Amino acid sequence: MRKTMIGLGAVAVALSLSAPALADGHDGHGGHQSHDGGYGRATLTGWASLPAQTYVPGSEPSGAQLGTDPINGVTPPFPGQPVQGFSGVVRRRDGSYDVLSDNGYGNKANSGDFLLRIQRVKPDLRSGVVTAVGGVDLSDPFKRVPFPLTRADRRLTGADFDVESIVRRPDGTYWIGDEFGPWLLHFSATGALLDKPVALPGVQAPENPYLNGGTPNLGSSKGFEGMASGLDGRHLYPMLEGTVAGDPAGTLRINEFDLRDRAYTGRRWTYKLEAPGNSIGDMVSVDRDRFLIIERDNEQGDAAKLKRVYLADTRDRDKDGAVDKTQVADLLDLADPKGLGGFGPTFRFPFQTIEDVVILDDSTIALLNDNNFPFSAGRTPGRPDNDEFITVRLSRPLDADPRAYRRY
Template identity: 45%
Template sequence: MNHRLRLASVFLSALLAAPALAQTAPQAQLIGYAVLPADTFAPGPASGQYNGQGQRAEKPRFDSQPVQGFSAVQFGPAAGSYRVLSDNGFGSKYNSPDYLLRLYTVTPSPKGQGGDGSVRVDDFVQLRDPNRLAGFVIVNENTPDRLLTGQDFDVESFVVAADGTLWVGEEFGPYLLHFSADGVLLEPPYPTPDFGAGKDPAKDFVRSPQHPAVLADSPAPGQMSKATLGSSGGYEGLAINPAKTHLYALLEKSVVGDAPDTLRIHEFDLAGKRFSGKVLKYRLEDPAHAIGDFAVVNDNEYLVIERDNHSGDAARFKKIYKVDLSRTDANGYVAKTEVVDLLNIADPQNLAGFGTTFRFPFVTIEDVLVLDANTLLVINDNNYPATGGRGQNVKDPNEMLWLKLASPLNLAAGVGQAR
C-alpha cells in the first residue's frame, strides 16, 4: 500500500470508529409559553431560616414553602398536567433543613395553545422516610412521618417505573432513591460504585463532599478529602429506557481521576436492583459546563441539556444534545448531535414578549421532556429567590417552553404523551 492509500485508510478507519461530531441545529420554534411567578408558595412550615453555614436566624424568610427549583419533569396524572421535582431548596445542604422535598403537580395554560400563559399548582407528593431506611440521622429523625428535607438529600432527577414507583437521582451521595408513588422511601439509598481504573466497585464508591461517610470522617488540616466528586456533581440526569427495564444515570461533574470534560453515565438494572457495570461517557463541550437533564427518545437515543454557568446577557451556551448510547468511540464517549440552541429560538408570534428571537438565559436549565416526535417541553430551575435571568433585580420565575423541533425525533413506542 502506498503512502497516500495508507493515510486514506487510517483516516477512514478513524472516522468510522469515532462518534458523530456535535453539529449546529436549525432554529427551534417557540409554540407555547407559560410562567409560574417566582413568589409562589404552597402549604407547609415556615422556611428559609438558615444560612449557608447552618446558622439559624431569628425569623424565617418565608411563611410557608416556596414552589421552586424545578430539577426534573415527567407527565402528570391528568391530561395537560406535569409532575415537577423541587431540588434541595435554597442551594446547599446547610441552608435547607426547613425546605421539604416534594413533587408538585402543575397544570399550565400556555400562550400559543389557547391559554393565558399561567401555571396552576394543583397538589404535591411529600417525600418521606417513615420506615427509617435513609441510613443516617435526618432532620426530622424523631417524628412519625420523617418528612425529608433539603439537608437530608439533594434530589435532582426522577422517573416513573413500570410499577408506578419513583426512582430519584440524588447529589449528596450520589444515590439512587426508590420511593412509592405517594412518596415513601422503599429501600435504603443505592450508593454509586466507582468503576474507574484501579477501583474495586464492590468496595470503592463515588462520594461527594456531602456524603454522610465523608462528613463523618473529615480530614485533618492538610490531608486530602475522601470525596471523589465535586459538590453538586451527582445525578442531575436520570432517564429510563422505553421498556422500563434500565435506568441511565448521568453525573453532573467528573469523578476524580477522569478527564475534567468527562461525565459518567451509569446503567442500573431494575430487575436485579443493581448497577450493571456498564458505564458510558459524555464529553462536555467545555470542562466548565454542566449538564441539566437526561431524557429518553428511544432505546439508544437520549437528550442532554448542557449549559454554561452564566445567566442573562452573560449567558453564551445553553443547548440540548441528542446522544446515542449505541455509538461510542474507542474511549467510550457517546456520539452527540445538537438539537436545540436555547439562546436562539424563533418566536414569530412573540409569545414570550421578548421579540421574534427568544433567549432562555437562566443559569440552571434542568428540565426537558419529549412530548412527541416534534415537540419538547423545557423548564428552568429558578433557584428561588435568585435573580439575573431576566434582570439583576428581577426574581427568576419558572418559565415553561413548548419547542417545535426543526427535525423530528425517532421516538420509541410509549415515549411521549398519548394522543
C-alpha cells in the same frame, strides 16, 4: 441547582474514564461529534409562567438560615415552602406535570427547613399561566435511611438529600436521583421512601455520610443531575453532573441500573461537555441508543452563552470515547414568529439552571427552568426568576421510539 450561593463554592475535579464494552450494539464509548446533524433553528410554540413567590398552601415557613437581608428584592425567611427549584419533570396523562423541587437553598447548611417535595403543576399555554395544583412531600416513615435525618418526624429536607432527577414508573412509584451521595431513591406514589438508598459504587461526594474522613472523588452536589428511564422498562440511566476524580476533565459518566436486580450492571458511557465549566441539566430517553441531554454554562441573562439541547447517541460513530452529540435546539436562539414569549422574533431562555426536558411528540419538547429561588435573576436583574414552561418544535423529527413520549 446552582451550588455557588451563600458562600458555597462548587468543587472542580479532573477525571478519566475506562468504560467496559457494552452489549446490544453499544461499545461503551460513543463518539464526541458536536454538530447540527441536519437540525436547524428550533421554534418556540408555547410559553407559560409560575410566579416566583408561589408557596405550598398551609406549609411551614422556610429560609431561616438565609439571614434577613433582601435577596433580589425578596426578604427571608419566607412564609411557606416555595414551589420552586424544578430539577426534574414527569408528564402526566391529564396535562399536568410532576416536577421535582431540589435541595432548597443551595447547600446542606442552609436548607434544613426546606421540605423535599414532588410538586404538581399544570401549564395553560393559552393564558400563559402555570398553576400549582398539588404534590407530595418526601418522607422516610419506614426508616429506610440508615444515617441520621434532620427531622424527628422523618420528613426529608434539603439537608438530607439533594434530589435532582426523577422517573415515574407505570406502578406510580418514583425513582429519584440524589447528588449528596450520590444515591438512587425509590419512593411510593405518596412520597414514602420504599427502599434503602442505593449508592453508586466507587463514587462519593463530600456530603456523603460514609466518607469517614476519606477523600471524596466527586464535587459537592455533583451527583445524579439527570436520569432517563430505559424504554425496556427495566433500566435506569442516571447521569452525574460532575467529573469523577481521575477521569478526563469535562467528561461525565452515564451508568446503567437494573430495576429488577436493584443493582448497577457495570455498563457505562461517557458524555463530553463543550467546556469543562459547563453542566448538564436533565436527560431523557429517545430510543434504545439515544438520549436528549440539556447542557448549559453557569451564566444567566445577557452573560449566558450556552444553553442547548443535544441528541446524544451511544453507538460511537467516530470512536473517540464519548457519546456522539447532535445539537437539536439552541435555547438562546429560538425562533418566535408569533411573539409568544413577548420578546420579538427571537426568544431566549437565559436562565442559569435549565434542568427539565420532556418529549411531547416526535418533533416537540417541553422545558422548564430551575429558578434557584430567590437567587437567580436571569430574566430581570434584581428580581427572582419565575418558573417558565416552554414548548419547542424541533426543525425535524427525532424519529423517537413512540414509548419515549408516553404519559403515566
